[in-house]
Amino acid sequence: xxxxxxxxxxxxxxxxxxxxxxxxxxxxxxxxxxxxxxxxxxxxxxxxxxxxxxxxxxxxxxxxxxxxxxxxxxxxxxxxxxxxxxxxxxxxxxxxxxxxxxxxxxxxxxxxxxxxxxxxxxxxxxxxxxxxxxxxxxxxxxxxxxxxxxxxxxxxxxxxxxxxxxxxxxxxxxxxxxxxxxxxxxxxxxxxxxxxxxxxxxxxxxxxxxxxxxxxxxxxxxxxxxxxxxxxxxxxxxxxxxxxxxxxxxxx
Amino acid sequence: xxxxxxxxxxxxxxxxxxxxxxxxxxxxxxxxxxxxxxxxxxxxxxxxxxxxxxxxxxxxxxxxxxxxxxxxxxxxxxxxxxxxxxxxxxxxxxxxxxxxxxxxxxxxxxxxxxxxxxxxxxxxxxxxxxxxxxxxxxxxxxxxxxxxxxxxxxxxxxxxxxxxxxxxxxxxxxxxxxxxxxxxxxxxxxxxxxxxxxxxxxxxxxxxxxxxxxxxxxxxxxxxxxxxxxxxxxxxxxxxxxxxxxxxxxx
Numbered sequence: 001x002x003x004x005x006x007x008x009x010x011x012x013x014x015x016x017x018x019x020x021x022x023x024x025x026x027x028x029x030x031x032x033x034x035x036x037x038x039x040x041x042x043x044x045x046x047x048x049x050x051x052x053x054x055x056x057x058x059x060x061x062x063x064x065x066x067x068x069x070x071x072x073x074x075x076x077x078x079x080x081x082x083x084x085x086x087x088x089x090x091x092x093x094x095x096x097x098x099x100x101x102x103x104x105x106x107x108x109x110x111x112x113x114x115x116x117x118x119x120x121x122x123x124x125x126x127x128x129x130x131x132x133x134x135x136x137x138x139x140x141x142x143x144x145x146x147x148x149x150x151x152x153x154x155x156x157x158x159x160x161x162x163x164x165x166x167x168x169x170x171x172x173x174x175x176x177x178x179x180x181x182x183x184x185x186x187x188x189x190x191x192x193x194x195x196x197x198x199x200x201x202x203x204x205x206x207x208x209x210x211x212x213x214x215x216x217x218x219x220x221x222x223x224x225x226x227x228x229x230x231x232x233x234x235x236x237x238x239x240x241x242x243x244x245x246x247x248x249x250x251x252x
Numbered sequence: 253x254x255x256x257x258x259x260x261x262x263x264x265x266x267x268x269x270x271x272x273x274x275x276x277x278x279x280x281x282x283x284x285x286x287x288x289x290x291x292x293x294x295x296x297x298x299x300x301x302x303x304x305x306x307x308x309x310x311x312x313x314x315x316x317x318x319x320x321x322x323x324x325x326x327x328x329x330x331x332x333x334x335x336x337x338x339x340x341x342x343x344x345x346x347x348x349x350x351x352x353x354x355x356x357x358x359x360x361x362x363x364x365x366x367x368x369x370x371x372x373x374x375x376x377x378x379x380x381x382x383x384x385x386x387x388x389x390x391x392x393x394x395x396x397x398x399x400x401x402x403x404x405x406x407x408x409x410x411x412x413x414x415x416x417x418x419x420x421x422x423x424x425x426x427x428x429x430x431x432x433x434x435x436x437x438x439x440x441x442x443x444x445x446x447x448x449x450x451x452x453x454x455x456x457x458x459x460x461x462x463x464x465x466x467x468x469x470x471x472x473x474x475x476x477x478x479x480x481x482x483x484x485x486x487x488x489x490x491x492x493x494x495x496x497x498x499x500x501x502x503x
Contacts (some may be wrong), residue, residue, distance in 0.1 A: 051386035058380065061328035061387035076385055078331050091384060092496025093295075099503060100298025128479070166361055188306045188462045188502030192313040207386060 020243035026121065027240055029112040032104060037217070038100035044214060046094035049087055050075045054211060058202030067208060068250060116171075125159060126168050132161035150231035166220065174217055181210035285412060286427070289481045290499040291488030303500045310502070311430050315461035316377040323444060324389035329451035332470065333420050339471065352439065356415070356477035359406030366441060366455050371405075372396040375438050379461040381468065384501065391452075393459045395440035398475075399433045407477050415476040415484055416458050418469050425469050425490040426481055426499070427460055436461050439472070464501035466492060474498040 022030070035097070053060070054072035062079060073083035075090065116122040131137050141160045142151070151160070182203065183189045184197045184206035200206050228236045235245040281287050286304035290296075342350050347366050355361040378393035398414070414432040417424040431437055440459045441448050448454035453470030460467045481489045489499035 015367045047384075047386070050384075053387075058322065059324050059388045059390050061324070061389050063322070063326050063389075092498075095370050095384060096295035096298065096496075096498055099302055099498075100295050103298050103495045185382070186306075186503040187315065187464060188310045188313070189379065192310040192463050194316045197316070203380065203382065205389060215424075 021116075021232065021239040022243055024243070025112065025115045025119070026241060029108050030116075030240055032108045036101045036105040036108065037221070039097055040105065041218065043094040043101070046075075046090040047098060048211070049073075049127040050089070050091050051079055054083070054208045054209060055204040056201060057204055060204040064130060071186075090186070102179070102182060103131070109175060113171075122168075126163050126164050126171075128164045132164065136163055148226055148230055170217070170220055174213055174220070178210060178213040178217060181206040181213065181246065185210070267322075267398070288498075288500045289426075289487070290493035291414075295498075299498055299500065300305070302503050306384070306500075306502045307428075307430060307466060310462065312434075313462070315379050315436050317346070317375075318380070318390050320378065320392070322390050323378060323392060327389040327391050327444075327452070328387060329449075330383065330465070332451060333423060336419060337433065339419050343450065350455050350473070352456060352472065353474045354401060354405045354477070355474070357408035357479060358402075358477050359408070359410045360404075361400070362405050368458070369396050369401075369441055372400055374442075375435070376442070377436055377438070377461070379436065380460070381459075381461070381465050383465040384497070392444050393438060394441045394442035394457065395438035395448075397435060398437045398458065399435065399440055401439060401475070403430060405477075408479075410479045411477045412479045413477075413481055413489075415478060415481070415490075416469065416472050417474045417476075419471040419473050423465055423469055423471075423484070423491060425458075425492065426478075427467065431460055431462065433458075462502055466497065467501045501502075 015034060048070070049072065052072050052074055053062070053066040054068055054070075055064060056067050069081075072081070073085060073087050074081045075087040077086045116126075137162055141162050145162060180196065181200065184192075184200060185203055192198045197203055197206060232245075237238060239245045259386060262388050281300060281304050286307055287300050291303070292301045342348075350366050351363045351482040352369065353361075353363045373396060374394055376392055378392045380388055380390050382388040402414070402490060411429060413426045413428055415424060415426040427437070436459075438459050440453070440457045441455060443449065443452055443454075448457060451469070456472045457470045458468060458472050476484075478484070481487060485491065486494050492501070493499050
């Protein structure tokens with residue numbers, strides 16, 4: 001990557017605009033992941049529509065009692081939904097695009113992960129500090145969030161404790177889990193790594209967990225975007241594109 | 253923004269290494285047959301990565317087999333394309349006249365009746381059938397391993413794929429030799445202890461348990477061994493890519 005991380009750039013004291021808020025690697029991987037995630041979400045919904053029923057264990061079909069159903073029409077006439085019509089089948093391109101986007105997401109995540117560990121991004125920017133984790137540190141941030149009073153891009157020079165914990169949870173729990181449960185649905189993957197399936201209770205359990213992790217990731221996305229709006233949309237977006245928030249002159 | 257010369261050189265070297273790495277990877281993939289027949293087009297990179305990765309990691313892996321008490325009761329047959337009048341005639345005659353023709357790159361082209369196939373070594377396995385839609389069931393499938401029939405007719409060492417066709421002319425598929433010679437790929441004529449019921453593909457269905465259900469097509473009548481899928485249909489390997497679905501369904 002051409003541009004450096006925060007530590008490699010000389011920062012004149014007091015001049016915030018000189019320090020990239022996000023390194024080039026973080027910015028590039030952020031936007032590639034955004035595109036891949038949106039493609040995965042749309043195609044995932046399309047695939048779900050062909051069988052909007054969920055099960056627990058190894059197997060499940062229309063002859064099986066579902067764990068729960070999504071009350072939507074289906075794209076297959078064989079699924080009893082209670083609706084008098086069948087939606088058009090979108091599974092072909094949805095599956096092609098879902099897996100292609102999954103590859104993009106995984107390769108991007110590997111690059112980001114290696115960068116995060118070796119360039120100190122996780123340690124420096126995401127692991128909460130001792131002060132963050134103190135009662136006072138946490139309660140101040142939580143109180144600010146409850147009042148929807150977000151620090152602007154200019155006020156906040158680093159992530160607060162809620163951001164750090166959330167990002168770490170998304171990066172190290174939700175993302176690996178959604179990839180793992182996705183792979184579990186693959187019959188070839190299950191043949192090579194059977195215990196990766198059985199430890200979750202079976203392929204239908206993996207599908208159900210995949211669905212719930214997707215909901216968690218989507219909630220994260222919604223809150224993430226909402227907070228960006230609350231804290232100055234263009235300034236935040238600009239920081240993630242160009243590396244730094246708009247200067248005061250530019251904003252005027 | 254200042255970019256140091258060292259960084260510029262590093263970025264240049266990294267880009268060049270990445271580009272030549274991709275070129276080498278593409279060459280290797282082609283040489284080792286890791287590009288699927290529908291590996292062109294906008295979804296080609298993803299399909300090739302999936303097929304190549306699964307072939308490297310799972311060439312010899314065995315599909316999970318289950319205990320008899322895990323068999324789904326009742327299983328789910330799914331909808332079936334309209335069957336031609338010819339099927340009805342054969343069914344009325346208890347499939348005595350059903351033939352499975354084996355041709356293409358084989359030393360001794362042959363045609364087998366159901367009775368002949370039943371006299372061959374039988375493999376029974378309790379495996380999972382998962383549909384790309386998301387539903388699944390477990391059943392015991394029994395039949396003759398496809399590898400046994402291919403050995404019997406003498407498959408050419410140049411063979412790369414086996415094309416298989418259903419009695420409905422619009423329904424055909426193909427698999428590579430890794431799946432064709434796999435011990436669990438069977439020409440199934442039995443299910444859960446009895447003859448294979450018609451809704452589940454009786455009298456003959458090719459079961460490919462390491463791929464999704466749509467590769468296990470029902471009512472098969474013909475196997476063709478080939479080294480080139482271009483000459484079949486639109487040249488994409490099977491009817492699935494022609495309908496927008498991936499040829500490789502291991503995922």
